Every structure is written in C-alpha cells, then in structure tokens.
Amino acid sequence: MRTHRVLRTQAFRFVAIYLGIFAVSAAALVGFLYWNTARVLDRETDETIRAEVAGLVEQYQRLGLPVLTDVISRRSARSEQGIYVLADRDHRVIAGNLDLWPSVATAGDTFIEFEFERRDGQALQLRQARGQIFELAQGYFLLVARDVRDRREIERLFSTALPWSVAWMILLGVGGGVLISRNFLARLDVINRTSREIIAGDLTKRVPVTKTGDEFDDLSGHLNRMLDRIERLMHGMREVSDNVAHDLRSPLNRLRGRLEALSRQQASNPDVKSDIDAAVEETDRLINTFNALLLIAEAEAGSVRESMTEFDLREIVRGICDLYEPVAEDAGLAFEQRTDGAPMNVHGNQNLVSQAVANLVDNAIKYTPAGGKIQVIVESDGQRASLIVADTGPGIAPEDRGRVTERFVRLEASRNSPGTGLGLSLVAAVAHLHDAELILDDNKPGLRATLRFARAKTVTRALPQWPPRIETLH
C-alpha cells in the first residue's frame, strides 16, 4: 500500500523519466565510443597491413623468392602481433609463423578475418586475425595479418560493461527515486492532514513550517497566509451577519411596535384596525423571509460549525414526524414513518438539521393532494445515513430539480401557496454545511427527497468528496 503510494508520486515519476532519458543517452554515448574506437583501430591495422604487403611485393619483384622467404622468416620470428605466411599455388606453407594456410583465405583486395591456433607455453590458443592475401607472380601466395585479440578484448569489455552499468544506474536511480518520493510524501502528508482538519471545521489549524526554507515551506507559508485571510473573512462575515441582523431587526422591531400600538389605539375603529393588522402581518412575512435568508447565509458561511455535536438522526426525524403527522392526517394524507433499527449518529447542528427535515416534510404535505401518501424513512448503508421524504404529489420535473434549491425559486404551480420560497434553499445549505448530499428524485409519482449524511465516526471524519458528486436521477 505504502510502496504503491510511493510509486505513484510525482517525484518518483520525475526520477523515473529522468533515469530513462539518462540511461538511453549514456548507452548511446558508450555505444558510439565503442563503434568509433573499433573503426579507428581497424583502419590503422588495415593501413599497416596494406603498406607491409606493398613493401613485400616490391621486394619479391625486385629480389625474387629467396629474399622474400628470408624476410618473412625474419619478420615472423621477431613479431608478436604480426602474422606472415608465404605459400605455393597449392597453399603449402613455404615460410612464416603459421603451420597451415587458413582455410578461408582467398586472394583479393578485401580484408579477411580468420581464426588460427597458436601455442602459448603448453596450451593451444584459438586466436583471431585480420589481414590481406596477395597473389604473387608465378602462383605464390602472400598472407599478412595481425592478431586482433586486443581489439576483441576491448569489444568484450564494452559489451559486458554496458549492461552492467545500465543495471546499476537503474538500481541506484530507483532507490534514489523512492527516497526522494518518501520525503515528498512525508511533507505532503503533513499538509494533507492539516487540510483535512481544516475542512472538518477547525479553522485555527495551520500547516507546520520547517526551517529548511524549501518549496514546501513556501507552499505551507502561502497556505497559512491564505488560511489567515479566510479566517479573517469568516470572522468578518460573522460580524457583518450580526450587524445586518441587528441593523435590520431594530427598525423592523420599531415598525412592528408602532403598528401594534396604532392597532390598539384604533380598537374602536374596526376598518382602520384591520388595515393596520394586515400591515403587521406583512411585516411578519418580511421578518420570516429575512430570518430564513439569514439562516441560509449562516449555514452557507459555515459559521455554525463550532456548535456541531453528534446526534442520532432517527431521534431528530421522529421528533419532526411527531410534529407533522397530525398535520398530514388532517390534510387527508397517509403518513408512514420508518425510523427503526440501530442508532444512526451523524455529526452536525441539530437545530439546522431539524429545520431542514421539517422543511422537507412541510413541503411534502403542502404539495401532495388529499388521498396521497407521505413516507419518511431513515436508513443506513453502513457508511452513510439517509433521510428520505417521499410523497405522491406532482413532483419536480428533472429540468427544474437543480433550480428549486436556488433562493426564491418557486415553481409556477406553487407560487400562490404560502411560504417564503426559501425552504429547499435552506435544506440545500444545511446539506452543504454537513457535507451531505441532497438528491431530488422521481418517486413515480411524486418527489423523493434524500438527504445523505456521512455517519459520524468517533475518531476521524472522512474527507468530503471532491469534486462533489453530482447525481442526476430521472
């Protein structure tokens, strides 16, 4: 698992790519060096041989066979590397340092390579030679060659050293890559862990900065500065929200107080009084909308995170069902509640979750015609706890499902029914605050709204999915 992670790091990939390029270029360089050296050595040998052959042929032409035989005998005795053989037309050796005429050898301008045996102390060695054969006048053959064992040695050196050095290079490279990657991972893990804690709601956490002053420290420093700013903004937001609440509530309070006082004064004048009472009601609607907007803003800003606790989702749902069941029955709806089973703890703001559940149930009752059915179900699939509110009302068309959670969006059909038009927006905001999914689905017929929470784990919380999964169900 750990190794697998190391292999997947960017650092390891960089090292692997670099290693690949380096290995290929090193092999190419060594290969070229070998090829060039061999070429130069061969050419040198060939030129020496050609010059010797020319010299010997000239001596033969000028001074005849006995002198040539003599010269060859002397040279063969003296030379270590050189091979000189003079043979008659039947390839019988007349003079030289080979006992037998090599079988491959035919006369010509091209160079030939052949094997020969040479006594080295007691042992008989098989050796390689390269040389040229010249056909002299009167059918004699002259062979001049060089022992090329040294060159073969170099060749072998190159051909064995190359794979070995490449193997070592890869081994050391992989090792280095793993080391660098682990170091990378360790540094990244620290940043990831801190980020996770911050996402879970603890905005006071900061990424630790080491003293090395490297890119990671730069990154950590930038992240921390960003977090400082976010924290300041959140704090400011909280303050603004409080100030807005105060500055709008105070005049609304005065307005309502004044209207109520006026209404009491006009108790004897029913026409005026009913107008004033209507104005009071209008004020209350204004206040309700304002309260709902403020609540959504608070949920979206996540400023209520500090007041999150762990609670049993079933308890919350039971309470809301208890509150709404008689309302549903009075509206001529069958009400089914399925909240049994083991406790389903989720982490969150109880008050907001209660309100979100209430909004869903309230909507279901509001939009389902008499004779319909409402189901409220709490179920769990191990990792997640889901609340489902299903009705048999008109439902929401697939193309409208994304839109209804926006603020003040009310579908034409429902525009005249009571409510602020913020009910589902609040549910969506609460879902967002809790890293929960809100899924609006077709109940065939009707609407099936699901709020899917991550179940609370006592120690750590799972990271919310990123990018968020968007479910479109039809």
Added chain:
Amino acid sequence: MRILVVEDDIEAQRYLVKGLREAGHVVDEAGDGETGLTLALSRVYDVTIIDRMLPKIDGLKLVATLREEHNSIPVLFLSALSDVNDRIKGLRAGGDDYLTKPYAFAELLARLEALMRRRDPLSVKTRVSVGDLELDLLSRTAKRSGSEIDLQPREFRLLEYLMRHAGQIVTRTMLLENVWEYHFDPQTNVIDVHISRLRAKIDKGFASPLLHTVRGAGYMIRAYA
C-alpha cells in the same frame, strides 16, 4: 405588576413601555446597562426586560452581575441576534427567557406572565386541575369529570404545559419551544392542528369548553368561559 425595561433603542422602548402600561403594569425604564443595573438593585420588580446589546454595561454582563448579587428576579432577554448559540449564551448568563426582535407584543406579554408565575412552587405538585379536568403528573393520566381521557405522551405534555399556565395566554412559539423544544418557525401552523386534536379529546361532549383560542395571541386553558 412592576416591570423594569432596559432598552437602548429609545423609540422601541417607548412603544414597549406604552404597551405594558396599557396592559396595566407599572413600568420603569432605563436606556443603558449602568442605569438598568442601578435600578434593578435598588428597587423591587416582578420581572425585567433586558436588551442583550446595551451601552455601558452589556445585557449579558448586567444579568450575570444581578445573579452574583443573588438577585433572582426573572429576566426576559430581547435580542436582535437569533442564533441558537446566542440564545444559549443568554440563558447561561442567567436569563430566564429569550425573545428575538422583532417580536409580537402579545408574545412578549404572554412570556412575561409565564415568567412572573414561575416562582410558584407548582413544579413540585403531582396533580394539576382546571375546573373538572384533572392531571396526575405521576401516573401521567388525565380525567375529566371522573372519566379517564386517553392521551398520547406528546398530548399529555402539551396539556400539562397549558394547565401549568392555566389562566395565562400561551403562544404557539412558547408551545413549540417548551413542548417540542424547537427553536425555529415551522411555516405551517402545526401547533393549531395539535391543539384541535387535544381539544377534541378534552372538550368534546362537555358543555363548558376549557381550552380557548385567544385571537391574535395563542391559547389559554381556563375553568369558565
């Protein structure tokens, strides 16, 4: 009844004081925390209404100081902050009730009534009765004219709350907060449905109804109409 109002919004204070006086109460007013504290410590009141955010001495600080001085006068907080956390802070500082601005005057009056009666040692009673309706708080049973009424647990709690506040107006919000413990506004009037069910159980078939609707304010349980 003697009431102390500590509110820095002078106009709001004027309407509040006027309304309370019209309702027959004796009212003193203060425009800041310091004056409010001096008044609260030097005179005797039945209840105080205190704004949470006040100049000089903050509302929370004021109440905390009162409690340190062993002054147990009932306190109703008024606040422009509606967050549940703010409510908790207010109650923790020693407030007895918390009302978010803007509020309906009827709501305020009903809550003041409830606060002033809170000193009754009613909570240790094991029986409450209104007219011929009797509630046994230990066995959780209700009887009217001797015959038992079958009540769901929630209905019992609702009736208990109403009967503990017999003769007082109880608002829908008070019921929602005290019987269901919810601090939000359910858009539909859910409380009315629960009340009408309860009414069907306790008043149906009896000549004199006990559970009354007070228009524009809430409900009241009372022996004789």
